[in-house]
Amino acid sequence: MQRLGELEAVVMERLWSLNRPVAVRDVLEELHGDRPLAYTTVMTVMDNLHRKGMLVREKDGRAYRYRAAQPRDEYTATIMGQALASSTNPSAALLHFLETIPSDNIALLREALGEHDPHDDERRS
Structure with missing residues (x-):
């Protein structure tokens, strides 16, 4: 398991604290107060975390909902x-x-x- 980059760690902290499946937009809104980020940036980070095995995702319409793979x-x-x-x-x-x-x-x-x-x-x- 790889260590997390700065933005990956921030995203994971939010997912762990929310403790429920969330869409990219939900995470973007959670992070918006801390720093301005583009939707595509958050989507890329979450996709990378999924590929690394840190996030599990399930299809929800045309989008995905993500949750932490482990506590x-x-x-x-x-x-x-x-x-x-x-x-x-x-x-x-x-x-x-x-x-x-x-x-x-x-x-x-x-x-x-x-x-x-x-x-x-x-x-x-």
Whole structure:
């Protein structure tokens, strides 16, 4: 999964916050207050996101309605996993990451690890 460009990220943020299938025009109207964009620009960005697998689309008359292919938190987890997997020393990278995150996020991590061990599913098989 590729990282998102600036406008792609803005469009994805809007789609995640709307949390429903939307037309290009809906996104254009949502973005209009932030920056003037052409309809074709937003349409191209959304089509690119669809080709990248970030958006799912369904036909609605002559147009399409788009929705995020996965929730924001799953996308974030995928990006984090890819970054860790691309490291030549994942252990060191993870330790450096843990040194940089705020203590309240460390508490969330400890809580999540206590509640769910993803390897339990593998052990049961």
